[in-house]
Amino acid sequence: MRPRDEHGEQGPDPAAPADRVANGVRGAGVGEIPARLCGVAVELLPVTGASVSLHCDGMPVQLGASNAQAAYVTELQATLGDGPSQSAAQSGAPVLACDLTAGRDVQRWPVFAQQATAAGVRAVYSMPLGNDTVCVGTLDLYRDSPGDLDDRELRTARLMAGMMTVALMALPRVEDPGELGDDRWLHGLTTDHDQVYQATGMIMAQLGVATDEALARLRAHAFAHGCTALDVARDVVAHRLRFDSA
Template identity: 30%
Template sequence: MTEGREREVINAFVAMSNELVDDYDVVDVLAQLTDYCAELLDISAAGLLLADGRGVLHLAASTSDRMHHLEMFQLQRDEGPCLDCFHDGQQVLVPDLAEAEERWPQFSAAAGDAGFRSVHAVPMLLTGNVLGALGLFGDQPGALDADDLALAQALLHVASVAIVNDRSATDRATVNSQLQKALTSRITVEQAKGVIAYAGDLSMDDAFAVLRRYARDHGIKLSVTASRVVDRDLKYELLIQHARAAAVLP
């Protein structure tokens, strides 16, 4: 590992660990997880699926709208590497998606259409429970080395602690409750993104950047900011103006 990359890895763990000290927002932590994976690993996009109390997977975080659509396709078709990873609790490594057409015909075609050529799925584990699966997608065929996979798993461990938020509260009922809370917050964030994107004629990626920047700069939880936008207690114009002043938008 080069000195520059080692510093980036350290900074990522420091940032995520610092989030857990204060009254953090789980949705923002999960978004950080996928962002750091895309920045630090030899991939182009990442998406995290979490299971609710019934074992049904939902999209919890993604690095882009392109990733969002593919993960949703995977869930709707009930086919793909992240689903297999979740059900088996094991990594699913596919250096070349062209070789997985028989295994996941619909998913492989959709991934190819989206420009992805490789995928590696890593399970989110906590005391024997599989909470979800992290999908790591590349634009070119190629395997992730052992260091990258270990780093992805370590980042997932930090995120799993963030979800439970009490290291002693690892029983399944408590985990399910915390997972449901995170998933509900994610739905609110998606609604707020839609409001901002439609009103400001923005992409969903830009809308999320607007929402996240306002929340961080004002010290407000991402989910709380989203809820205020959805409830119209916070005008979307203020968020867009703030984003432009902060050079998040042109």
């Protein structure tokens, strides 16, 4: 029998999402698992795309996405440093932006809302990954039309986020860099993250500003030039871009 909530209503059957997750990741390599899980989320919920990111010091690192649109809008939030994903990571609670075309969601994230709708996304539901005390990342669900999640769908989204957390925490971490195997993708993510922070440090030195302002300058430059924060970081680290002469 399916569990009932405090109101006596039946919640989503945990076995159903669990079975879909098991089927979705069967035969997948380690590096494919995050994107596969995003695909399962799209199958289970009324959304058109999904992505998963780990968050560290305000800079999300995208692990996988169900499609190019979801990957783009997730990277857009990382570049802007704003959006439902950032808010969910900071609060540790779900953030439901049900209408990015009008109303309070546009007022809360005006630039992100404009950019997201231009990319065909009209609603975003960001679910925190972690536990009651620590948020390690977000599962971001995207929809091409405005609308809310009903109670059952929200419970399914929470359940999916919980399964995503367990799956990500179970992914192997390689301690010997000489034995990367299928875990090479994890080291690639670490490299990307390190480049952003190395670039931030270089901007701090060039401009004599604090960390927050340096990261904000990096993001602003990325947005103004239509590229990602990681693209700008790579240019700074490679000495193709200096902020004291930009």
